[in-house]
Amino acid sequence: MKIKIATLVALLAVAALAAVQAQQKSLASTLGVYVFPNGGQDASTQSKDEGECYTWAVQQAGVDPFQLAEQAKAQQGQAQASAEAAKSAGSGARASGALRGAAAGALIGEIANDDAGEGAAIGAAAGVVAGGARKRGAQRQAAAQAEAQTQQVQAATAQQMDAFKKAFSVCLEAKKYMVKY
Numbered sequence: 001m002k003i004k005i006a007t008l009v010a011l012l013a014v015a016a017l018a019a020v021q022a023q024q025k026s027l028a029s030t031l032g033v034y035v036f037p038n039g040g041q042d043a044s045t046q047s048k049d050e051g052e053c054y055t056w057a058v059q060q061a062g063v064d065p066f067q068l069a070e071q072a073k074a075q076q077g078q079a080q081a082s083a084e085a086a087k088s089a090g091s092g093a094r095a096s097g098a099l100r101g102a103a104a105g106a107l108i109g110e111i112a113n114d115d116a117g118e119g120a121a122i123g124a125a126a127g128v129v130a131g132g133a134r135k136r137g138a139q140r141q142a143a144a145q146a147e148a149q150t151q152q153v154q155a156a157t158a159q160q161m162d163a164f165k166k167a168f169s170v171c172l173e174a175k176k177y178m179v180k181y
Helices: 002-023 043-061 065-088 093-113 116-174
Strands: 034-037 177-180
Touching: 034 043, 043 116, 065 116, 116 177
Parallel strands: none
Antiparallel strands: 034 177
């Protein structure tokens, strides 16, 4: 009975170790690069070669993909803050439009028919509408700027990552690996 339990525990340990090893990704696969050893390299040699090529590619491309990912997250946070600012862009435009409209309407109403109150009311209503239009325009412009900034960051990140992957691939190919990304 004790031998069966010990055998079962040993089998479970081997299965758990195999599952952990299967879940571990190589450096290349983490970066989205597929590597096949053409020269008969074993897994530990491939891992060592990938590490060396990673260091070389960072030096050549001038970018570390893992730091690049962190920078992209920070820049995405800034873009979200810009988008939030876009929502509040033009706040107070309706009130200021109403004030301007009322002032202009009172002046025109006084001059046209000696009734500043009626002119002020009409001017205030027109000012609210004009202020709302200015607010929507400011929000659209701010949202477009935030979107353009996000697209620029994404394009720059993709370009830097592509340069790194090219350098990483060149190094691995020189070490007799077939590489695709």
